[in-house]
Amino acid sequence: MHQILSKIESPADLSGLSNDQLEQLADEIRDVLCSLVATRTAHFASNLGVVELSIALHRTFDFSRDRLIWDTGHQIYPHKLLTGRYDEFGTIRTAGGLMGYPNPAESDYDLFVTGHAGSSVSTMLGLRSGDDLQGEKDRHAVAVIGDGAFPSGIVFEALNNAGGMNANLLVILNDNKMSICPRVGGVADYFDRLRMNPFYTGVKSEVLKILNHVPLLGDPTERLLAQCKEAVKAGLHGGMLFEELGFSYIGPIDGHNIGLLRKYLEMVKTLPGPVLLHVVTEKGHGYQPAAADPVFFHTPPAFIDDNGTVVPKKSGGAKAYTNYARDAIAAEMRKSDSVTVLTAAMCQGTKMEPVRDEFPHRFFDVGICESHAVAFAAGQAKTGLRPIVNIYSTFLQRSFDQIFQEVALQDLPVVFTMDRAGLTAADGPTHHGAYDIGYMRLFPNMIVMAPGDAEEVGEMLAFALEQDHPSAIRYPKTNAETVVRDRTPMELGKAEVLSTGSDGAIVCFGAQLADAQRAVELLKNDGLNVGLINARFCKPIDRETIVGAVKNSPFVVTVEEGALMTGFGSAVLEACADEGVDASRVKRLGIPDTFIDHGDREERLAEIFLTTEGIAQTCREMAAKTSALHGDDSMTAGL
Ligand SMILES: Cc1ncc(C[n+]2csc(CCOP(=O)(O)OP(=O)(O)O)c2C)c(N)n1
Ligand SMILES: CC(=O)[C@@H](O)[C@H](O)COP(=O)(O)O
Numbered sequence: 001m002h003q004i005l006s007k008i009e010s011p012a013d014l015s016g017l018s019n020d021q022l023e024q025l026a027d028e029i030r031d032v033l034c035s036l037v038a039t040r041t042a043h044f045a046s047n048l049g050v051v052e053l054s055i056a057l058h059r060t061f062d063f064s065r066d067r068l069i070w071d072t073g074h075q076i077y078p079h080k081l082l083t084g085r086y087d088e089f090g091t092i093r094t095a096g097g098l099m100g101y102p103n104p105a106e107s108d109y110d111l112f113v114t115g116h117a118g119s120s121v122s123t124m125l126g127l128r129s130g131d132d133l134q135g136e137k138d139r140h141a142v143a144v145i146g147d148g149a150f151p152s153g154i155v156f157e158a159l160n161n162a163g164g165m166n167a168n169l170l171v172i173l174n175d176n177k178m179s180i181c182p183r184v185g186g187v188a189d190y191f192d193r194l195r196m197n198p199f200y201t202g203v204k205s206e207v208l209k210i211l212n213h214v215p216l217l218g219d220p221t222e223r224l225l226a227q228c229k230e231a232v233k234a235g236l237h238g239g240m241l242f243e244e245l246g247f248s249y250i251g252p253i254d255g256h257n258i259g260l261l262r263k264y265l266e267m268v269k270t271l272p273g274p275v276l277l278h279v280v281t282e283k284g285h286g287y288q289p290a291a292a293d294p295v296f297f298h299t300p301p302a303f304i305d306d307n308g309t310v311v312p313k314k315s316g317g318a319k320a321y322t323n324y325a326r327d328a329i330a331a332e333m334r335k336s337d338s339v340t341v342l343t344a345a346m347c348q349g350t351k352m353e354p355v356r357d358e359f360p361h362r363f364f365d366v367g368i369c370e371s372h373a374v375a376f377a378a379g380q381a382k383t384g385l386r387p388i389v390n391i392y393s394t395f396l397q398r399s400f401d402q403i404f405q406e407v408a409l410q411d412l413p414v415v416f417t418m419d420r421a422g423l424t425a426a427d428g429p430t431h432h433g434a435y436d437i438g439y440m441r442l443f444p445n446m447i448v449m450a451p452g453d454a455e456e457v458g459e460m461l462a463f464a465l466e467q468d469h470p471s472a473i474r475y476p477k478t479n480a481e482t483v484v485r486d487r488t489p490m491e492l493g494k495a496e497v498l499s500t501g502s503d504g505a506i507v508c509f510g511a512q513l514a515d516a517q518r519a520v521e522l523l524k525n526d527g528l529n530v531g532l533i534n535a536r537f538c539k540p541i542d543r544e545t546i547v548g549a550v551k552n553s554p555f556v557v558t559v560e561e562g563a564l565m566t567g568f569g570s571a572v573l574e575a576c577a578d579e580g581v582d583a584s585r586v587k588r589l590g591i592p593d594t595f596i597d598h599g600d601r602e603e604r605l606a607e608i609f610l611t612t613e614g615i616a617q618t619c620r621e622m623a624a625k626t627s628a629l630h631g632d633d634s635m636t637a638g639l
């Protein structure tokens with residue numbers, strides 16, 4: 001089994017292998033990738049597409065000394081298999097196992113933990129600059145970036161800087177025509193034109209040889225001829241966008257031909273200054289169903305291959321918050337032509353393909369360009385439209401300044417639907433939506449909400465679209481429950497009291513409401529009568545109800561699936577302080593001030609007491625503590 005791969009303990013073990021053996025190694029790596037996705041959801045098509053590139057890179061450079069960064073990092077699996085992690089690879093994306101992204105704690109061959117797209121050229125330029133300043137100019141600097149990540153604004157900031165510095169830097173564009181969905185925008189169209197370049201078909205090199213032998217004359221015609229020559233080369237070269245920024249553009253070349261890759265990598269290794277090598281690959285290459293449908297196979301559900309038929313191991317089940325949000329967005333877009341929706345290359349993750357198809361003129365996929373997305377939405381809002389910016393909580397962090405300046409400061413009615421707000425489990429710390437409560441409630445004019453259950457998603461979106469202010473609605477990566485109750489209508493800054501209790505109160509902001517309701521029922525078995533408040537708003541917070549609960553209850557437990565630092569619980573403490581109410585009997589449950597590793601979502605939630613039992617246990621402890629404070633030993637007897 002994996003005769004060659006199983007013996008690769010480091011890239012140095014590649015040195016003696018022939019191209020044929022390297023091709024066999026590629027097959028063995030693909031076999032490992034196919035075995036992995038039979039067991040769990042993981043990044044599949046992207047990794048299939050960079051097998052040969054990974055092998056050729058590690059065969060050509062010595063990254064124990066040279067520098068290598070894979071942009072975004074979701075396509076890191078072949079790199080991990082080639083850098084001594086074959087034996088433990090089966091643990092990837094599981095608690096305590098390998099991360100599904102680069103991780104310096106696992107290997108010196110991983111330089112940065114990444115998961116957000118676009119930063120690789122910048123960090124590599126920084127590494128280049130640092131190595132140069134410390135007398136290590138011999139270390140090569142290589143950043144591999146996908147065509148989906150490439151339009152991110154930060155990439156052009158880095159290209160601009162690298163060109164200006166004339167830095168010895170190799171940027172490898174991994175062009176597979178795909179982001180998660182098909183790539184979009186002018187850069188995508190440009191890449192399509194480059195892919196048609198004769199170089200890729202081998203014709204260009206002959207023409208370039210001829211041009212380079214055209215004699216230069218010493219008279220005014222020389223300048224014209226030289227310009228014509230440059231124009232023809234540029235036309236052939238393609239790559240003018242990069243050449244004008246100071247990069248030598250090479251390509252496009254076949255990214256699945258190991259021999260060809262090695263040849264060009266050896267060539268560009270010696271080229272001075274910034275170089276961009278354009279590599280053409282196929283997302284899903286080597287596994288036909290993935291090549292045929294790279295969108296589905298970006299992160300497919302665990303599946304088995306039944307003689308070429310893909311059979312997901314489980315499907316269906318309760319609807320996720322994402323589904324309710326998508327349906328609510330579609331419903332609002334049907335109700336009003338003023339409602340638009342924007343995504344930053346996450347149409348598939350937000351399940352908005354049906355919305356894209358139903359509203360082709362009011363659906364905007366701007367690519368991995370979150371900062372631009374928010375400013376774009378602000379422009380739409382300025383014209384009277386009601387844009388919904390549907391971006392994952394963690395990726396929306398890219399847009400902090402545009403949320404501040406273009407939206408909040410202008411007080412424009414942009415609605416932010418922040419998916420994956422909370423723990424995202426297998427993706428780990430780069431993808432947890434931990435900070436959106438804190439960063440959104442900072443801004444004047446911003447309304448910050450979190451649905452407590454499935455129904456409130458649609459109620460909050462409809463409410464948000466009626467407000468003449470910006471608003472944010474956050475929900476986690478999980479199935480949505482319904483909490484049966486007599487619902488009170490949405491009212492700005494008003495919480496919903498589900499029950500009252502003489503022994504304490506739980507104030508829940510967001511999707512743990514059903515857990516909190518079950519905890520209330522559990523606590524009755526302990527003889528504790530604890531009330532439950534559905535906060536609904538973190539901003540404006542319902543001071544009357546929530547500070548009132550703190551004032552009149554023996555204890556209050558606040559619950560949020562967000563960072564405790566600056567989160568909803570902090571807002572409660574601030575409100576109590578402002579009202580002069582003693583908040584010493586408030587216990588806050590949420591994400592502690594640390595980065596939470598990847599792992600099973602329910603396990604991670606249990607570790608921070610954001611489960612039915614965790615909330616109940618916290619209430620028991622608070623009841624004991626507060627009854628002891630007031631001389632009633634009945635609760636402490638059993639502790
Ligand atoms: C800032 C940011 N926004 C969105 C994402 C979600 N995302 C992960 S991979 C991906 C597509 C990347 O496309 P590309 O760079 O071409 O890589 P490929 O999967 O094609 O190899 C996206 C949008 C992200 N990781 N980071
Ligand atoms: C690499 C990346 O950022 C995306 O592929 C992300 O992992 C998708 O997350 P979901 O699977 O939660 O949509």
Ligand SMILES: [Mg+2]
Nearest residue numbers: 146147148178
């Ligand atoms: Mg791509």
